[in-house]
Amino acid sequence: MSAADFSALQRPNDRLRRRRVANRGMEILAWLAAAIAVGILGIVVWSVAKRGAAALNLGLITKSQVQFALPGAAEGGLANAFAGSLVVVGLATLIALPVGILVAIYVNEFAPPSIRSFVGLTLDVLNGIPAIVIGIFVFGLLVVGHGYSGYAGGFALAVLMLPLVARTSIEVLLLVPGSLREASLGLGVPRWRTTLGIVLPQAIGGIITGAVLAVARVAGETAPLLLTCAVGVSNNADFNPTHPLQTVPTAIFELSESALPADHARAWAAAFVLLMFILVTSLTARWLAERTRRKLRRAA
Amino acid sequence: MPRNGKALRITLVVAAAALLGVVAVAAASAAGAKSSATTLTGAGSSLVAPAVSGVWGPAYSSAHGVNVNYSSIGSGKGIAAITARTVDFGASDAPLTQPQGAACNGCVQVPWALAGTGPVENIPGINGLQLKLTGAVLAKIYLGQITNWDDPAIKALNKGLNLPNKSITVVHRSDGSGDTYVFTDYLSKISKTWATKVGKATTVNWPTGIGGNGNAGVSAQVNSTPGSIGYVSTFYVVQNHLHMVRMLNRAGHYVYPSVKSIESAARALKKVPSKTAGISITDPPKTKKYANAWVMATFTYIIVPANSAKGADLRSFIDWALEPAQQQSIQRLIFAPLPKLVVNAAKQRVKQIQ
């Protein structure tokens, strides 16, 4: 080989090497990014798990909150927070689920395409409004003149849940095969009966999935509750929605700003319980979603 | 259809289990909860919260069977809450301003406890009660004019103290606070610059510093920030083992907040002003009588509507709290007993409540 041939082979190899180095470099960066993300997640979840589990005890649920643990007095729990959260989230689901399903029914079964996209746009806009602004809105609507209450808190969370429930319901209803509807209508079954008795039960798994995911999302919401429901609360477990109610996220918020290690421990424990609840419900929802998808695919 | 029944059945089972869980929790906590008696709901000052939540509430409940639910959310929120009638009583260390009094629409303001606010520090190497400051220097620190602990002005007051070269992190309240009111009331009396530039209120336009939410938040910030200075009510100093700062009073002594020094400051009050106005006892006069008077003592008020459904219950609660025995019971929380002059004036105001 002459020297000229040799150098002709050399240059492309340089470029190739550079390209390969660049490729390796980006691969390493991508691995690094994943490692950082996993690392951070791991640290957060590990902190909650370790500190939360250490402070976990049954007294957290059964004993009421003690605001001022005077030296020698017994430590309190967070019974009022758990009770309040159950009531407020339960109320929110009771309001948002039927309304969300009805919206989905209207959009899927009755609405002309222009209205369909308009309502879809509205739901997306509603979803994008920050929770704190929703809190201000509900404050102006329900708290002024009537006081802080579990109802106001439940309504605020319902407003947050509505777009989530409606959107997933719409998607699931779309998955129900049209042939089912047509067969039913062809047999003379009235429209409303078809929708409620045949289409809806087919989609119920997916709808409940959407509802459960929405519950997981709002179970941890703090800002709207701070403005509508968690002022002037009782230290004892209170299930009455006309009263202001303490909730788990607002309790964590208050305890996180305290200087006492005992308060921090209780905050971690409550955070642990909250996170476990959210994870379990999300996983259940996802499992249900898979089942519904498989079933509808089989039915199609 | 058999197929969609299964998912439905499973979800129903899960929901039933959840419901059983709820019932179980409800039963368990209902067992520990009190019976449905009359409840007085209150909210406001975090300064008075240890007394109301920690001592008076439980004591009144066992003596008279009336539950007292108190939320320590800050004087500002307490005033807003009682104005909106979302609670039965509000508590504030800051007296109602004229517009607030008008907005509250027929509220009675009764002084029912006496305590104080005090500066606290977290300087590496300096222990509690070692640092000495004057009102003028404190004002300059909070105005952002003195920014380092080894500033000559501070050094001059603390000869013999090894002050490090560390920048001062000023901590103040971020929420509407009666402690802020007392603190700014004192600084306004000391420093004309402060009085015109910042003024005194439950929330002010702080020239510098970071905010903590509630006495608890300020305590947390001071505890976790080396080189910081803050102000908290006296109970929180004890509860969080914070380092107190000694202040120079007019009589020429360096004092710190205690039951005795707060009591001494309260003796400066000769006459309780008109029916709804507040009482200021910060910066006591310089006669020898007030040699040990604390500079930031304050009365704290319970604010109730003159006419309300629970008027009788509120009246008996406040009268009970004004009794000497109840005033004594909160001394260990660093509250001084109300002077007789104030108790009489308070009782007069209570008579207006129906």
Add this chain to the structure above:
Amino acid sequence: MSTYDATGNATRRPFSGRRVRPGDLILQVVAGLAALGSVVLVGLIAYKVIEGSRLSLSTFGLSFLTTTTWDPVHNQFGAASLIFGTVVTSIGALILATPLALGVALFLTELAPSWIRGPVTALVETLAAVPSVVIGLWGIIVLGPVLRDDVMPKLHSGLGFIPIFGPSSTGATIFTAIVVLTIMILPIISSISRELFLGVPSELKEAALGLGTTRWEMVRGVIFPYARGGIAAAMILGLGRALGEAIAVAQVIGAFNGPIHANFFGPGNTLAAWIATEFSNAAGLELSSLFYCALILLVFSLLVNLLAQWIVRRVAKKQGLAQ
């Protein structure tokens, strides 16, 4: 009474004389009311926020956006410092989160061995499920001291000539808030990007690789251009999330609403966090000014939301045509 056409599809003909079944009408009306209700709800929210801010709007007008004073004693209010904090923390979080999120998405779709993909995806989704108050709790107790004692002093001593890396003394700073927000929006951007990357037609990828490109060149030349619109939409959704976050930010940012300063290692505040902490004790003009802040926040998030949707629709149209 035929309401079905020849192929058996149900049709509705006006004035066909068909007896309208009451059940149908009731369902349509009730469902329609629900849909109408949600539209009315959005309008009502906007109305209430505007109504509440009217006093402050008429008193300060647009100067509210440029004044930094928030003085309840002298009744002077301005949100410039809050707007600065909001913009700085959101964009800062976006700058930090996007490369990390894209890296994770690339890792999961192109690089990871199949046994890692499931667990890592699940882990990232878990992070998305952590409520903001818990991340704030972690920020106060775990992150704050680490930043205060190690990270910020080191960065300051090394890069202190840049104003944003100024002196630090506390763990409650703008920088802490940026880190917390980054953690919160990372899963959003990464999961959307992951779906986008999975949706790139494999024949395009294989064609590029077949021509001899390296994996990175294929990503840069095929995946990124294809997913460009979706990535932009994901970033904007993350931005919207960061803008509206009140609680976690309020817990770690130091609650400072004074003159604007460039030091990210010092305290600051955002619109959402300020509203959350000050709302329940404000009255009169101050309360109206807080509504004004909410109005600004509402406008920001609506713009961001609509922008994201417009991008998604454009991308869908382009990809629909490409198919």
